[in-house]
Amino acid sequence: MSSGMEPLATYAGEVRRSYRERCVRRMGKVYHRMRVESCRAWFGFAEGDDSTMIKSLDGKRWSQETTDGGKLLLVPPPLGWELEESEDEGMDSNGIAVDGDNYDERIKSLTDIVSFMERKRLNF
Numbered sequence: 001m002s003s004g005m006e007p008l009a010t011y012a013g014e015v016r017r018s019y020r021e022r023c024v025r026r027m028g029k030v031y032h033r034m035r036v037e038s039c040r041a042w043f044g045f046a047e048g049d050d051s052t053m054i055k056s057l058d059g060k061r062w063s064q065e066t067t068d069g070g071k072l073l074l075v076p077p078p079l080g081w082e083l084e085e086s087e088d089e090g091m092d093s094n095g096i097a098v099d100g101d102n103y104d105e106r107i108k109s110l111t112d113i114v115s116f117m118e119r120k121r122l123n124f
Contacts, residue, residue: 008113008117011110011113011114012114014110015107015110015111015114016044018107018110019044020043020044020056023042023043023044024043024057024060024062024076027039027042027043027076028060028062028076028077028079029076029079031076032075032076033065033073033074033075034073034074034075034076035071035072035073035074036050036053036054036072036073036074039053039057039074040053043056054074057074060077061077062074062075062076062077063075063077
């Protein structure tokens, strides 16, 4: 018998992806280059998970640049690339519908769930 409910990990993953998407877009509009350490902290990746983070950013058209001192910097795409090259209207890069009220309501619902779990000290 299936209740049609998704596992809590699915919701947590969606909240994490949504947070990262927003951070990636906003940081890309503010900074011309970012150190890997800063990206890791802002985008919520664990230390030692740099290859996953870089692969994720490559998919969002970020590039890499090395300084004269050998430090790796991550470079966001030029401003406006999303508008010029959007593949699906009304979808984010994960294929999740962002149709205004419904999207906001889903995020609010997920936030309420996570807040409840934090109050009850449940881990996911």
